[in-house]
Amino acid sequence: xxxxxxxxxxxxxxxxxxxxxxxxxxxxxxxxxxxxxxxxxxxxxxxxxxxxxxxxxxxxxxxxxxxxxxxxxxxxxxxxxxxxxxxxxxxxxxxxxxxxxxxxxxxxxxxxxxxxxxxxxxxxxxxxxxxxxxxxxxxxxxxxxxxxxxxxxxxxxxxxxxxxxxxxxxxxxxxxxxxxxxxxxxxxxxxxxxxxxxxxxxxxxxxxxxxxxxxxxxxxxxxxxxxxxxxxxxxxxxxxxxxxxxxxxxxxxxxxxxxxxxxxxxxxxxxxxxxxxxxxxxxxxxxxxxxx
Numbered sequence: 388x389x390x391x392x393x394x395x396x397x398x399x400x401x402x403x404x405x406x407x408x409x410x411x412x413x414x415x416x417x418x419x420x421x422x423x424x425x426x427x428x429x430x431x432x433x434x435x436x437x438x439x440x441x442x443x444x445x446x447x448x449x450x451x452x453x454x455x456x457x458x459x460x461x462x463x464x465x466x467x468x469x470x471x472x473x474x475x476x477x478x479x480x481x482x483x484x485x486x487x488x489x490x491x492x493x494x495x496x497x498x499x500x501x502x503x504x505x506x507x508x509x510x511x512x513x514x515x516x517x518x519x520x521x522x523x524x525x526x527x528x529x530x531x532x533x534x535x536x537x538x539x540x541x542x543x544x545x546x547x548x549x550x551x552x553x554x555x556x557x558x559x560x561x562x563x564x565x566x567x568x569x570x571x572x573x574x575x576x577x578x579x580x581x582x583x584x585x586x587x588x589x590x591x592x593x594x595x596x597x598x599x600x601x602x603x604x605x606x607x608x609x610x611x612x613x614x615x616x617x618x619x620x621x622x623x624x625x626x627x628x629x630x631x632x633x634x635x636x637x638x639x640x641x642x643x644x645x646x647x648x649x650x651x652x653x654x655x656x657x658x659x660x661x662x663x664x665x666x667x668x669x670x671x672x673x674x675x676x677x678x679x
Contacts, residue, residue, distance in 0.1 A: 392500030531593035550612030
């Protein structure tokens with residue numbers, strides 16, 4: 388009836404007890420696994436962290452905790468619910484501790500296994516809601532600023548190049564005035580989708596505010612960022628947006644910057660890209676301006 392997995396191992400790490408929960412989720416019945424070493428059925432456990440924890444329990448009577456955030460799972464079981472299909476394996480929070488005999492000596496190790504997949508899935512969804520723009524479903528400003536800080540720190544540590552493109556839609560107010568804000572929302576979503584198709588998985592495309600977007604480009608030189616920005620510009624300018632029988636064309640202006648020197652900060656990088664964007668708009672729009 389207990390809704391957790393319970394496993395008992397001896398000092399040789401042979402399985403002495405395998406409860407019904409473990410049977411149900413592993414597909415291995417107790418009479419088939421009891422007496423065998425745990426590594427025979429679960430070779431993934433034969434790693435230093437698990438072995439060290441077992442020794443710590445049997446030698447000193449310590450308790451060890453395997454948090455889902457660090458280890459994800461000990462036993463590779465399939466998730467219970469189809470709603471948890473985003474995870475290949477059940478997410479588990481596990482505890483390991485000593486079992487003493489009547490003489491006080493540690494004879495066995497117990498492992499309890501808690502299925503936390505549903506909680507992890509919910510937490511992941513909340514995190515995504517916090518980090519995604521509700522309209523365009525790309526990163527929001529908060530997520531961008533966190534990613535920029537991380538990438539700038541990585542740049543300073545390893546010297547890898549880092550580029551940033553900032554762009555916005557030219558005369559976007561005219562679109563809203565002529566066709567309505569719902570059309571404006573459609574244009575924003577369409578442009579986000581168009582740009583997202585042009586970037587790598589590791590790049591971060593974010594809605595910075597209103598009709599303004601940023602694209603953070605790890606491992607990208609200034610020259611490569613300029614080439615990509617020009618591709619963004621052409622892709623948007625060539626596209627015809629269809630909305631309620633109307634054919635609408637828009638353009639974007641772009642500013643490009645990259646990390647230059649150890650003293651440069653995330654704020655400096657954003658400021659340089661913003662200056663490039665301002666210059667692109669000042670000098671005629673629908674163009675790319677590089678700030679060095």
